[in-house]
Amino acid sequence: MKAAVLVFPGSNREGDVAQAIELVTGQRPAMVWHGDGDFEKVDLIVVPGGFSYGDYLRCGAMAALSPVMAEVKKRAAQGVPVLGICNGFQIVTEAGLLPGTLMRNSHLKFVCADVHLKVETSQSLFTNRYQAGQVIRVPVAHAEGNYFADADTMKRLEDRGQIAFRYCSPEGVVDGPQGMASNPNGSSSNIAGVFNETKTVLGLMPHPENAVEPMFGGTDGKGLFEGLVEALS
Amino acid sequence: MTIAKEKNPPVKLPNEPAITPQVVAEHGLAPDEYERLLKIMGRTPTMVELGIFSAMWSEHCSYKSSKVWLKKLPTRAPWVIQGPGENAGVIDIGDGQAAIFKMESHNHPSYIEPYQGAATGVGGILRDVFTMGARPVANLNALRFGDPSHPKTRHLVSGVVAGIAGYGNCMGIPTVGGETNFHAAYNGNILVNAMTVGIAPTDKIFYSAAAGLGNPMVYVGSKTGRDGIHGATMASTEFSEDSEEKRPTVQVGDPFVEKLLLEACLELMATDAIVAIQDMGAAGLTSSSFEMAAKGGLGLEMALDKVPMRETGMNPYELMLSESQERMLIVLKPGAEEMARRIFEKWELDFAVIGQLTDTERMVLTWHGDVVANIPIPPLVTEAPMYERPWTLTELPAELDAAKVPAPKDWKASLLKLMGSPDLASKAWIWHQYDHLIMGNTAIRPQDGDAALVRVPQSTKASSHKGLAMTSDCTPRYVQAHPETGGRQAVAEAWRNITATGARPLAVTDNMNFGNPQKPEIMGQFAGAIMGMAEACRVLDFPVVSGNVSLYNETEGRPILPTPTIGAVGVIDDIATSVGSRIVQAGLALVLLGDTRGWLGQSLYLRELCGREEGAPPPVDLAAERRNGDFIRGEIVARRVSACHDLSDGGLLVALAEMCVGGGTGASIRLPARVTGGAPPAHAYLFGEDQSRYLVATDDGSALIEAAGRAGVPAVLLGYSGGPDIVVEGLLALPLAELRAAHEAWLPDYMNSAA
Numbered sequence A: 001m002k003a004a005v006l007v008f009p010g011s012n013r014e015g016d017v018a019q020a021i022e023l024v025t026g027q028r029p030a031m032v033w034h035g036d037g038d039f040e041k042v043d044l045i046v047v048p049g050g051f052s053y054g055d056y057l058r059c060g061a062m063a064a065l066s067p068v069m070a071e072v073k074k075r076a077a078q079g080v081p082v083l084g085i086c087n088g089f090q091i092v093t094e095a096g097l098l099p100g101t102l103m104r105n106s107h108l109k110f111v112c113a114d115v116h117l118k119v120e121t122s123q124s125l126f127t128n129r130y131q132a133g134q135v136i137r138v139p140v141a142h143a144e145g146n147y148f149a150d151a152d153t154m155k156r157l158e159d160r161g162q163i164a165f166r167y168c169s170p171e172g173v174v175d176g177p178q179g180m181a182s183n184p185n186g187s188s189s190n191i192a193g194v195f196n197e198t199k200t201v202l203g204l205m206p207h208p209e210n211a212v213e214p215m216f217g218g219t220d221g222k223g224l225f226e227g228l229v230e231a232l233s
Numbered sequence B: 001m002t003i004a005k006e007k008n009p010p011v012k013l014p015n016e017p018a019i020t021p022q023v024v025a026e027h028g029l030a031p032d033e034y035e036r037l038l039k040i041m042g043r044t045p046t047m048v049e050l051g052i053f054s055a056m057w058s059e060h061c062s063y064k065s066s067k068v069w070l071k072k073l074p075t076r077a078p079w080v081i082q083g084p085g086e087n088a089g090v091i092d093i094g095d096g097q098a099a100i101f102k103m104e105s106h107n108h109p110s111y112i113e114p115y116q117g118a119a120t121g122v123g124g125i126l127r128d129v130f131t132m133g134a135r136p137v138a139n140l141n142a143l144r145f146g147d148p149s150h151p152k153t154r155h156l157v158s159g160v161v162a163g164i165a166g167y168g169n170c171m172g173i174p175t176v177g178g179e180t181n182f183h184a185a186y187n188g189n190i191l192v193n194a195m196t197v198g199i200a201p202t203d204k205i206f207y208s209a210a211a212g213l214g215n216p217m218v219y220v221g222s223k224t225g226r227d228g229i230h231g232a233t234m235a236s237t238e239f240s241e242d243s244e245e246k247r248p249t250v251q252v253g254d255p256f257v258e259k260l261l262l263e264a265c266l267e268l269m270a271t272d273a274i275v276a277i278q279d280m281g282a283a284g285l286t287s288s289s290f291e292m293a294a295k296g297g298l299g300l301e302m303a304l305d306k307v308p309m310r311e312t313g314m315n316p317y318e319l320m321l322s323e324s325q326e327r328m329l330i331v332l333k334p335g336a337e338e339m340a341r342r343i344f345e346k347w348e349l350d351f352a353v354i355g356q357l358t359d360t361e362r363m364v365l366t367w368h369g370d371v372v373a374n375i376p377i378p379p380l381v382t383e384a385p386m387y388e389r390p391w392t393l394t395e396l397p398a399e400l401d402a403a404k405v406p407a408p409k410d411w412k413a414s415l416l417k418l419m420g421s422p423d424l425a426s427k428a429w430i431w432h433q434y435d436h437l438i439m440g441n442t443a444i445r446p447q448d449g450d451a452a453l454v455r456v457p458q459s460t461k462a463s464s465h466k467g468l469a470m471t472s473d474c475t476p477r478y479v480q481a482h483p484e485t486g487g488r489q490a491v492a493e494a495w496r497n498i499t500a501t502g503a504r505p506l507a508v509t510d511n512m513n514f515g516n517p518q519k520p521e522i523m524g525q526f527a528g529a530i531m532g533m534a535e536a537c538r539v540l541d542f543p544v545v546s547g548n549v550s551l552y553n554e555t556e557g558r559p560i561l562p563t564p565t566i567g568a569v570g571v572i573d574d575i576a577t578s579v580g581s582r583i584v585q586a587g588l589a590l591v592l593l594g595d596t597r598g599w600l601g602q603s604l605y606l607r608e609l610c611g612r613e614e615g616a617p618p619p620v621d622l623a624a625e626r627r628n629g630d631f632i633r634g635e636i637v638a639r640r641v642s643a644c645h646d647l648s649d650g651g652l653l654v655a656l657a658e659m660c661v662g663g664g665t666g667a668s669i670r671l672p673a674r675v676t677g678g679a680p681p682a683h684a685y686l687f688g689e690d691q692s693r694y695l696v697a698t699d700d701g702s703a704l705i706e707a708a709g710r711a712g713v714p715a716v717l718l719g720y721s722g723g724p725d726i727v728v729e730g731l732l733a734l735p736l737a738e739l740r741a742a743h744e745a746w747l748p749d750y751m752n753s754a755a
Helices: A014-025 A067-077 A087-094 A151-159 A222-232 B021-026 B031-041 B047-056 B107-112 B114-130 B153-171 B241-249 B255-269 B284-296 B316-321 B337-346 B377-382 B411-419 B476-481 B483-499 B520-539 B604-610 B622-637 B651-663 B682-687 B701-711 B736-752
Strands: A003-007 A030-033 A044-047 A082-085 A101-103 A111-119 A135-142 A146-148 A163-168 A191-195 A201-204 B080-082 B089-092 B097-105 B135-145 B175-182 B191-201 B216-221 B274-279 B299-303 B327-332 B350-358 B362-367 B370-376 B442-444 B452-455 B467-473 B504-513 B544-550 B563-572 B589-593 B643-646 B667-669 B694-698 B715-721 B725-728 B732-735
Touching: A003 A014, A003 A067, A014 A222, A044 A067, A044 A087, A067 A082, A082 A087, A087 A101, A087 A201, A111 A191, A146 A191, A163 A201, B021 B031, B021 B047, B031 B047, B031 B370, B047 B284, B047 B316, B047 B370, B047 B377, B089 B504, B089 B544, B097 B114, B097 B467, B097 B504, B097 B563, B107 B114, B107 B153, B107 B191, B114 B135, B114 B153, B114 B191, B114 B255, B114 B274, B135 B153, B135 B255, B135 B452, B135 B467, B135 B563, B153 B175, B153 B191, B153 B255, B153 B736, B175 B452, B175 B467, B191 B467, B191 B504, B191 B563, B216 B255, B216 B284, B216 B337, B255 B274, B255 B327, B255 B337, B274 B284, B284 B299, B284 B316, B284 B327, B284 B350, B284 B362, B284 B377, B316 B362, B316 B370, B327 B337, B337 B350, B370 B377, B411 B604, B411 B651, B411 B732, B411 B736, B467 B483, B476 B483, B476 B520, B476 B563, B483 B504, B483 B520, B483 B563, B483 B622, B483 B643, B504 B520, B520 B563, B520 B622, B589 B622, B589 B701, B604 B651, B604 B682, B622 B694, B622 B701, B643 B651, B651 B667, B651 B682, B651 B694, B651 B725, B651 B736, B694 B701, B701 B715, B725 B736, B732 B736
Parallel strands: A003 A030, A003 A044, A044 A082, A082 A201, B097 B544, B135 B175, B299 B362, B504 B544, B667 B725
Antiparallel strands: A101 A146, A111 A135, A111 A163, A163 A191, A191 A201, B080 B089, B089 B097, B097 B191, B135 B191, B216 B327, B216 B350, B274 B327, B299 B350, B362 B370, B442 B452, B452 B467, B467 B563, B504 B563, B589 B694, B589 B715, B643 B694, B667 B715, B725 B732
16 A cells, blocks of 8 residues: 655644555655646545644634645545544545534633544444444544534435544543543534544544554554455455 | 854844843843853843843853752763753663653743643653654653642632643654642642653764754744743743733744654654754753854854744744744854755755855844844853852751551541542543544553663564563652752652563663742752652663753742652563553562661651651662662563552552452452561551552562572562452451542542632
């Protein structure tokens, strides 16, 4: 599997995801600069976490208009898989590759903590190594992860199985967001990650790339990258 | 080399005010300091020159009150590559890698404008570290706030934490550790001490001494604005009622630009174009340019009109004294300008050649062709005022008789109160706002161990990961009671915290926060703390490699508690052999290492439960410290220990409670016979803060006790882990859930309650 990781001014988890991909594939992904609208052909495009353009204007809004994202949109339309993590989720949402938006956390603070996620489906490029209903533990680190979409969009996402991950308790109970029990940011329906209609684009707030080694946060995130390798090699 | 005669006397700028005694006083220069200036200059200075002297001779930049004492600290060891005097200290951590680190205060600005003050504190310390060629790998911070009931405290906590988070998170550097205390003595002067640790190859370390006649001096980073003018002078005086009017002297940070600056600098450093590099911190362009030229024994000519400016109408005085953030000064090799320019333009940063090195040993500043300042550099530096201020040492208070301190009437309520007290309560509300996981190297997270533990990038061998352990420590109430003991204790506790993870403590950065040094008792606190620190650093082979001094932390004559914060770094060859402090398993033997006399003087038990701050602080026997620490470190890396926690604030019972709450496993202990017999009384045994002790969980208690006996380390089996409660036979049985609730609730409840 050949992967490309985009780099915007202010990206800061590009190294983390590149390291995770290298760990799983043995191959260093190509690092693609935001101004480079003409990068090599790859099997997977990763839009990493960070503070692209300092989060100025609105998280992800400026990056969504960069030359490289025009190319990403084109390739996504051709079916090239795109993975947007954290700020990457915000960018692909701003770019219109995924529905909905990421608002400021309901408690208005940055939150960095391990969360539990319920895997909603194993039927995707990204989640085929997990079981539907499986609970995994990975960290979040963001100030704007509060997913919101209008009622029609939410219904469509539910009906078409486009919800990838939901925040849940360690036992797998999806409790919140009212009491915020397992929901770190106030996200609608506890949504932590969503697919596009064809399930070739995944955006998620948590960081599976920071959960790939036993001594450094556990290995629950590794399955996402292993699943991609299996599907794309 | 003799200093060239002044060939170009400066012109007066339009509307330049006359230099009157009042103008001199407003620049913080004492009359005798101004006399010294006149002698050096041989004429009346221009405003620009006066501003430069004022900044360079401020306490903040010149260390004029502290220098004579700082020289007493040990700074050498075979693994020290660079001690104090550069942007940060550098130590060898093996495999061709160096750890570069420093701690620095941003106290005064953080009180005036907490978000920006704290944010730019983080930005400044990050620059100090990456200036030397290191990629920062971790941040820590030590915070001291006023009494929680003081009307400003909540606002300050909220702003400072958000500021640290806002800057560090955006930079993508994990904030992995630190400490937070509350005490009424900080009501008018909070402390924000930020520490950064970075990694560089030992053969690619960058220094600030300028070299090479004719080489270009280059300005990179953000444009210069009018923010932070005279920040260094502000940080060198006491606060008064109208201090908040000084808000314009606080800088405004932009972590996005600093992230670009970091990447651009590291990209340029990968070439061989840099001769010297220095960040613009306190006193901005003034101190950076003078330091670079002075260290290199050279002169410098700078055309200030070439400095990138944020607004029109700025003048040379403002340009030299602005503390705008995210700027660097670089001496390039000749001919490297265009290559360097391309790198900074790629990162959308300003780049300007603003001057060149000369052999005159003079700083000549021009403005559209006219000379506006012409200062001989060496005397400004070497003849800077240095004071041996009068000092009186604090006398050691009488030892408090533990038998005269009342035992708890209700043991359960007492432990709950202590664990939920501001200093001991969980600080999760704070550190969950810091990204402590980015980079994927965090092995021991906040609250999971005595020190944070971070993998060293590019150190992974086939089967092992090298780690850096880091911590920050100080117990200000001990330092207040007896500075020498407190200074010794701060160093020993930092050493102990590194040791408790299994790492070898290597070196220290110190952040000396004190009141007004012109008062002999304050200067005596400083002197005493230094004496204690120096002795501990010597005995523990724990040299000081960098540091920072913050004086005048007083408001209307009321000083802070003397707070010499110790930041420390250690190394462990294989992270797999490290331990944290959480007990996650039932059936482990709980062994107490070290001697327990039951020292209640200056303890948290005394303060929080009896409302008394008195007695002598616990003494530190440095030989015992070293013996106990070396022993337990050996046991940890030999994998004979499951969890280890040093005993500090709150003593034995608090340490046990923290280990159990952290790991979600209860424990049951029995007091030794001598304690049930009253020597010392149970509350002194359980809450005393005797030093050099560790509480250890291990699956083979008798083997550990035997090994301790052979090493001459006192050891006693207290009990075993397991069950849902914390039990002290005959005294206490407390459900863990209840303890956890009290421990975790205080800070969020406090922050969410209306003032």
